[in-house]
Amino acid sequence: MSVVTADVIVIGLGAMGGAAFRSLASRGLRVVGIEQHSVPHALGSSHGETRIIRKAYFEHPDYVPLLRRSYELWGDLETAIGQQLYHETGLLLIGPPDGEAIPGARLAAERHGIAIEPLSAADLRRRFPWITPREGDECLFEPEAGFLEVERCVEAQVRDGERRQGTAACGERVVEWSAEGRVARVVTDRGRYEAGALVIAGGPWASRLLHEMHVPLEVVRKPVVWFRSRPGAVAPTCGFFVEQEGRAFYGVPSLERGMTKLAEHTGGNVVEDADRVDRLLRSEDVGPLQTFAETTLRDIDSTPVRSAVCLYTLTPDRHFVIDQHPGHANVAVACGFSGHGFKFAPVVGEALADLAVRGESALPIGFLQNRSWT
Template structure:
């Protein structure tokens, strides 16, 4: 006999854990299915920290989703009784006409956000951890900071389970199908049916949604940690998160936590053919450009990292997300292609996914993330 639920969430990582929580919060009977353990390190939502910011240089249409995300993170903190978001500020740097600088200014102006403009000299005096080129334009967003990524996933999962939801971890899905108003999911352990399905499969999205032929690319990405005894890299010393657009790539990072400064390159990445066999080893070429960035922009750090972690970006052609209903099944909702800048949105996008599967609509402005947009047509 199949177990029956109101909704099933397939994939309980960053976005799936949030949708799982928001459905449980509404009193729905909900099942979360995860092929690995809870808050695992096999996908895209791990590595201790993720930046959260409002002056969104990628596109100003994201800002309302961020404003809702900030509110929801604070609500989740109150529910779980621990800090998830650390408001330490964000330093943005790049040439005056760069996408980072112009995009952040447009978002701030359109949505009346706090964003300080600094000269490179002012920035160097205020943030001595960095060597900032004189030709750079510099912005500072005081309301930005970082999220504790694994803790956020666990908080969503735990809060959902506390509200009566069922979470099945280490259970691989074999197939799913729709039979009119009923969705059926078969796993290696059993069969389940529900009135609606939320598909948040991360790097496995193309395989789970093969019939749609969504043009997604999965990229191998590496995060590095550099050890330092210097307190000037601490948030308490005024050093927050950073993002620099340079001639050799886009690099972002965090204040010193537990004696280490974490940074990574946002662009580039090797194509991953099979996410299950992701190459997690560190090769010499992996650390070349991050090392050069450290040497040029953060010279008081060692150029050799003490630690690394490998994760994946699942990218759409235009680097924007997919948040929409399945074009053939209105009781199946898709969250995919979060393109390496999505985690900060998991609280609000999870709410939107819950809205779409539960109410068939959402009040949040996600139209620009539709599956039918031109960039996704093959």
């Protein structure tokens, strides 16, 4: 079997790997991307029609500079392909004043000068009559937030990388990889590859590829369900994130008029094998979403219209890993995006390309590197 050579190999062509593939190809490098499924596909983390993107980042204010760069890069991709991928609808954050979302968003907004609007109960009734907060909840509106068309984003990154002379090898499963000195090798069930550097962005399959790093990743099954607003009702017009009694729910307007996608950000069942995931909608999946819809959203028919199952790959601290492999200076890795990573895909790809080619990045990713898991 002949060996395919390149400057850089990318394992995984989902959100992060696809972005790295495009970033490397845009630098004029010979890059080969290896994907075990198709581009896009509905078996990992990057599907389900839409993903929220926002700047007042309650998870940690250090993400904000990366978000600003990500917004720029999503815009660059839209220009490159001549299509709209981002929809600026704004985002409602609702929750207790001592919860995670409201104080965290305020902190990020204050530290980085992001526009957010506090809304009174009267404001909410007037501007967003389709949602009902709980007594004592606070509400913020971030006007410069919205959603991305997730499958189209994944495909656009890879296709634009191919346009820039990258090679995407789909339907190939990685059997093993190795690195020695300045040479990285990958063996798949269909071929052999060799390059000067390697990027590993395995999504829910990361533990299988990165067992030497001992990152304790946990994969969690996440059902998402679409509900229709009743005839004549005002359907949700923007994304929303709501904290209630230790749980968090989010929703996004569907591309189909009058439909809303709902999911629970918290909870979920641990998946032992990302190749064996229950993808049927169970009563225990839909029950909490129906209760949320019936108590918080007005005029929503709580009969599911359609559903999907996505996967979160969680780190212990719920922050990403974007780093060099500790044993191989020419191997860059990204994993553990913990259910809030998609919006960062193009900047993660840029950082991975930097790490693979130069061994460092000027992007502010230090807080996502060199973490101890022992």
